[in-house]
Amino acid sequence: MGAWKYLLGTALLAGILLTPALIVMGPAGGSFDDALFVVLAALMLVSGLAVVTMRDIIRCGLAMIVCFLALAGIYGVAGSPLVAAAQVLVYVGAISVLVLFAIMLTQSKRAPSRLVFQTQAGPAAVLAVVIALMVTLTVTGTAWNEVAERMRVGASALAATLFADYVLPFEIVSVLLLMAVVGGVFLAKREERGS
Amino acid sequence: MNLANSLDSYLVLSGLLFAIGTFGFLARRNAISMLMSVELMLNAVNLAIVAFGSFIEGLKADGPIIALMVMAVAAAEATVGLSIVIAIFRNRKTPLVDEYDAMSR
Numbered sequence: 001m002g003a004w005k006y007l008l009g010t011a012l013l014a015g016i017l018l019t020p021a022l023i024v025m026g027p028a029g030g031s032f033d034d035a036l037f038v039v040l041a042a043l044m045l046v047s048g049l050a051v052v053t054m055r056d057i058i059r060c061g062l063a064m065i066v067c068f069l070a071l072a073g074i075y076g077v078a079g080s081p082l083v084a085a086a087q088v089l090v091y092v093g094a095i096s097v098l099v100l101f102a103i104m105l106t107q108s109k110r111a112p113s114r115l116v117f118q119t120q121a122g123p124a125a126v127l128a129v130v131i132a133l134m135v136t137l138t139v140t141g142t143a144w145n146e147v148a149e150r151m152r153v154g155a156s157a158l159a160a161t162l163f164a165d166y167v168l169p170f171e172i173v174s175v176l177l178l179m180a181v182v183g184g185v186f187l188a189k190r191e192e193r194g195s
Numbered sequence: 196m197n198l199a200n201s202l203d204s205y206l207v208l209s210g211l212l213f214a215i216g217t218f219g220f221l222a223r224r225n226a227i228s229m230l231m232s233v234e235l236m237l238n239a240v241n242l243a244i245v246a247f248g249s250f251i252e253g254l255k256a257d258g259p260i261i262a263l264m265v266m267a268v269a270a271a272e273a274t275v276g277l278s279i280v281i282a283i284f285r286n287r288k289t290p291l292v293d294e295y296d297a298m299s300r
Binding site for chain 1: 197198199200201202203204205206207208209210211212213214215216217218219221222223224225226227228230231232234235238241242245246248249250251252255256257258259260262263264266267268269270271272273274275277278279280281282284285290293
């Protein structure tokens, strides 16, 4: 195992990610946003596939962080910078750490077993392809009443709507989070013997 | 070539991520892998919501707010789900879901 392997892998990944960007900006005549979208989408899909197919589960967790970061970038391209920031804070910062700690708590020495998939992996793959095709056909076949240029929503406009129209869901979510914290502590607590 | 400015590309991307998450949830043996796949599916739906919010006039501010709500609920779900997995692991000493067969014996 040498460092050159990682260098080679990084160079290969950069090539895979940058080639579509150059194609989009060059021959296909797209803008910089299009190239950014293509690169982030490719990164997200590749790391998402890595999450569900890789053998070593701690690498799955790390690939999930990459997937969430690329998705935060896509939120930024889509024109919702506040959602992108929340994605980085909540998913990359909190949920990924939670998942990584759970992985560390539940993997024993013999746990990275040879069989990663259930026996139903083949039908599951067929079902996933069917879902992807159905969504693609439905989306491209529907005439959405969409605006020509994507709208950017600033934080102040968002806050005005959140604290005027959505106050009740906001408060309910805070109570739900408190309940989840208490429930998580209660469930993961070690039971005392003999009481 | 108009990828970043059309609703279709975001929705197709969200559908692909959802399909990947579905495959992972149905195919993986490890309980934590299944929870990670659920997170992928939640993120796919969130991407669709944000895309609708930034392309449909009537949902301009509602889309991002609903996405933020979904994130908070997903955080609660991850907390409770992972602690349930840890509690089961403490009893059964394995994270593999096909060995949770106490009801069939």
